Amino acid sequence: MPSLDQALLAALHNRQDLLAELHAQGTDCYRLFHGSQEGAGGLTIDRYGRQLLIQSFHQSLSRDELLQLAEQCQASLGKQLLLVYNDRSQGNSRIDRSDPVYQAEPAALEDLVGHEWGLNYRVRGRHAGQDPLLFLDLRNARGWVKAHSAGKSVLNLFAYTCGVGLSAAAGGAREVVNLDFAEGNLAVGRENGVLNPELTPMQFIQSDYFPAIRQLAGLPIAARRGHKLPPYPRLTPRQFDLVFLDPPAWAKSAFGTVDLLRDYQSLLKPAILATAEDGVLICCNNLAKVALADWREQVMRCASKLGRPLRDCQVVAPAADFPSLDGQPPLKTLILQF
Structure with missing residues (x-):
């Protein structure tokens, strides 16, 4: 089985054409890594406008793993994004709000705006649901x-x-x-x-x-x-x-x-x-x-x-x-x- 880094690199490579198409149509909200199908079940990485949302549902990431994944994504996109990590592995998909691995910057947890098909959407990296208000x-x-x-x-x-x-x-x-x-x-x-x-x-x-x-x-x-x-x-x-x-x-x-x-x-x-x-x-x-x-x-x-x-x-x-x-x-x- 490939390492997590290798799996993410392959996923980012496979999305190059799609992301170019999405950016051209006015979309900056999309999934960068779909772990259940791309080599790391229980892990998802999504972009919502200026925000990079990493969520783990089965096993917590270490701080080094988290930051490495974020760096790979940002390097591939050529953009610095606001990182939010929601660890949902502790039970019932609830977020560990003590943030023992990574404390997001206040700006990352503010209400932001993402875009899809040229439209503006309110996005929120941390709330009661499992997505930032847009499936x-x-x-x-x-x-x-x-x-x-x-x-x-x-x-x-x-x-x-x-x-x-x-x-x-x-x-x-x-x-x-x-x-x-x-x-x-x-x-x-x-x-x-x-x-x-x-x-x-x-x-x-x-x-x-x-x-x-x-x-x-x-x-x-x-x-x-x-x-x-x-x-x-x-x-x-x-x-x-x-x-x-x-x-x-x-x-x-x-x-x-x-x-x-x-x-x-x-x-x-x-x-x-x-x-x-x-x-x-x-x-x-x-x-x-x-x-x-x-x-x-x-x-x-x-x-x-x-x-x-x-x-x-x-x-x-x-x-x-x-x-x-x-x-x-x-x-x-x-x-x-x-």
């Missing part, structure tokens, strides 16, 4: 949305920090609605809007997915036996030209359970019904144990049962900074055209 493996899907949103109404479900919504606005969408349960996520989405003042303002709805999408789809909202439903925003049934569905792997609320392995259809069905007759639904599944072919068949069968057969079904794979040795990356994205 890098979804870049190609955001690029597709940006290229195909002109004049459309767009619904961004499980919007997180609203990167898909921002891409749609940049692509000329006439209306963009971002829906997420967490106000903190939407607050960052609002920041992203402020960072791109030339774009049409987006809309934001804080709501659990199930009551919101079922209202939009014209379906009833049922309480579980013995449970009273909490308050939720009231929405009018309607359809959108482009709907983006990117749910987490698992989540539970008073309204229902998100379970990508056992029950993707409960998420998909109302999203299909909220998509216009000649519209587009983009759906994602980030579970590695779910095979693309099996999931695609399930999605197409669900659409057919609803009387909404597909005219086309495309796959959008992550870019080359997320290599997959078996050609089956965890993140799977389908573009469904009705």
Whole structure:
């Protein structure tokens, strides 16, 4: 097995053409080392604008190892970056905030700005999540949305920090609605809007997915036996030209359970019904144990049962900074055209 230094050098070499392409299109947020596929499981190295983020999930790095990796990356890029090291190897992927290996400079932990497809994004190297507010493996899907949103109404479900919504606005969408349960996520989405003042303002709805999408789809909202439903925003049934569905792997609320392995259809069905007759639904599944072919068949069968057969079904794979040795990356994205 190659040493860590050799593995990183090979990864940086393999990315030369991709990075030149990304820089030319106005992108400085990308993965420099995808350890699980490039020789060091549990280690990732990402660039987010002026920030270099190194994270270890299985085993802590020594200070010498960390600084050597950072130097290799900066030498390859020809830039000095602000280093943040998040050691998540101690349990439950939580950061060791005592920073026994490396204490980041205060400037590195400030809110910064990264760029993708020419857009400005708020990035934060250390917060409760595992990414600085922008999931890098979804870049190609955001690029597709940006290229195909002109004049459309767009619904961004499980919007997180609203990167898909921002891409749609940049692509000329006439209306963009971002829906997420967490106000903190939407607050960052609002920041992203402020960072791109030339774009049409987006809309934001804080709501659990199930009551919101079922209202939009014209379906009833049922309480579980013995449970009273909490308050939720009231929405009018309607359809959108482009709907983006990117749910987490698992989540539970008073309204229902998100379970990508056992029950993707409960998420998909109302999203299909909220998509216009000649519209587009983009759906994602980030579970590695779910095979693309099996999931695609399930999605197409669900659409057919609803009387909404597909005219086309495309796959959008992550870019080359997320290599997959078996050609089956965890993140799977389908573009469904009705």
